[in-house]
């Protein structure tokens with residue numbers, strides 16, 4: 011599971027439903043202040059039914075001013091968000107193994123009402139989402155100060171261990187009737203000292219670029235065929 | 246000819262008028278009732294049997310007075326609704342009519358009033374269901390070719406990198422011929438100006454996706470499509486090119502003026518600057534204010550690129566575009582104003598390029614509103630030209646798997662749930678659930694859980710608050726099987742972002758193979774008749790412009806020389 015898929019699972023499908031239009035434009039100062047950081051996370055989905063196997067996934071998260079990048083553990087797939095010189099946000103899916111980027115034109119983002127909340131992109135949770143959870147304990151993880159926050163709805167409970175200085179979760183655990191989904195930070199380092207670095211933006215610029223809108227007319231393209239028919243098959 | 250719809254207001258029977266007006270009002274929403282009353286009987290109402298009969302008879306009288314225009318055309322304007330199949334036209338006609346306050350079905354889009362009509366067989370040399378590249382090649386060169394090929398013949402293999410091989414097999418386009426005959430030429434699209442449909446008029450390549458130099462494989466000698474547009478050298482170059490696709494015209498080292506994203510050219514060329522430098526009285530514009538400031542009288546070569554990729558859907562254009570961009574109608578009229586200065590005439594191609602994209606996204610609303618805008622552009626062109634000397638053709642390159650089904654009553658909202666004649670509730674399927682009139686046979690509106698949206702109805706927009714982006718439309722990579730059907734309501738299905746249900750889940754809805762319509766007026770328009778191969782469209786244009794006779798004469802000369 012991708013990081014974005016996980017966060018959608020936890021927050022996108024009803025636990026919280028926030029949209030903060032326009033916030034992205036007012037956050038560049040905060041963005042500049044936040045630490046450049048490299049993290050490695052693991053996601054585990056544990057079904058309560060013993061008959062079902064749990065699944066485990068690792069991925070990387072990098073943050074620096076104006077850029078967020080993620081990558082699967084095997085380095086095949088990633089995502090990149092960049093703030094452009096005039097405040098637009100450019101989003102691309104990166105298929106490193108195919109040296110191909112699928113772009114979502116900035117022009118189309120308002121069309122889609124994609125809430126590119128830069129704070130949320132940079133820290134995975136925004137302030138409103140955090141505020142909806144009660145602080146139950148102040149603690150330390152990875153030698154950093156953290157807050158344990160908890161929340162509950164009819165169907166699920168959610169627990170977030172929040173790194174207050176880094177503005178990132180050390181863990182997010184969501185439990186409902188069928189399963190628990192856990193996101194855990196396993197490595198954190200300043201970006202300059204990171205063991206694994208994000209893909210170079212110059213290198214990405216040399217990838218083949220495809221506008222996602224054009225997929226419908228690229229049915230014979232081997233790459234498009236592959237991503238439209240094979241990615242993340244559930245059966 | 247009197248309008249049978251408004252005739253009811255001229256009827257002698259007051260009771261009849263009242264009855265029909267009340268029936269009409271019942272079908273309108275509360276919101277529209279007040280404005281309808283305010284409009285005081287200019288509102289449409291149903292014709293009487295007598296009206297139907299008379300209007301039908303009048304149509305025959307009109308047809309009898311239809312005189313084929315045998316003259317040569319001075320100008321040709323070719324409109325392409327990309328993916329605008331007949332069901333799209335019908336649904337758009339109804340949508341447009343309902344937007345105007347009528348029941349809808351009686352409405353006509355501008356081009357549906359053109360006197361001549363034929364059906365076009367769209368298959369390509371190797372495809373039962375084609376894409377835009379070979380279909381537009383057929384339309385503008387008179388020759389069918391293989392899928393993904395842009396104005397090269399079927400003997401060039403797909404993705405042929407050799408410029409020599411491409412040149413040896415290139416097909417001359419009507420635009421090139423027009424230029425050779427000293428006409429002015431223009432290309433207008435809401436897609437990238439390098440996209441298959443506009444590209445086929447001026448470029449030759451065996452891969453429609455080679456739009457910029459960074460799209461070409463290493464070692465390819467064939468020029469990218471953007472470069473072919475600006476390097477087009479017949480008789481002073483292309484006169485007008487308006488559309489999207491900016492990033493393939495500017496170098497990697499430059500940033501987009503509107504969004505700040507990087508350009509895509511590896512060769513360092515800034516084709517927008519080259520356009521201005523190489524042409525006489527040339528301008529390049531990228532936003533609406535600059536576009537509006539262009540004086541057609543002093544501008545002879547206009548390049549307008551209004552978005553990094555395709556321009557906005559008409560439904561989103563005004564509300565969402567950062568820098569502002571002109572509508573298809575505004576681009577069309579500006580193009581005509583520049584081109585018409587040439588006393589020899591002009592050839593103009595105008596594409597409603599995003600009807601196709603909306604359908605691929607499974608979103609009927611945007612397909613219908615973009616078709617409505619194409620209709621407005623045709624209307625503007627009809628008003629700016631004379632049918633005595635200007636051939637106007639409106640057609641599609643191919644269709645989509647888009648259907649209008651069920652048994653909705655007259656005036657039922659076209660985007661709404663199907664509700665039968667006299668019914669007070671929507672009709673139910675055999676699971677006891679309501680359903681929409683518009684549906685797709687395949688695509689992204691499948692109601693199983695997708696990797697992007699939960700089980701149930703799908704939306705063009707991603708969920709608010711989701712951490713990741715969605716995409717433009719719903720572009721899933723996978724689906725789970727749907728269980729039954731979702732419970733629909735009219736508010737949901739009539740919202741602009743609703744994706745109509747589909748039978749077969751696919752990552753994108755597909756083109757369809759059935760014939761599309763060709764509408765025409767003006768010189769030689771009567772040569773469109775019956776069911777025709779798509780490549781005949783070129784031959785009618787060539788005949789109208791007098792190129793065909795010249796071609797025949799040349800062949801005759803060659804035969805003589807051979808003797």
Ligand SMILES: [Zn+2]
Nearest residue numbers: 226227328601
């Ligand atoms: Zn298409």
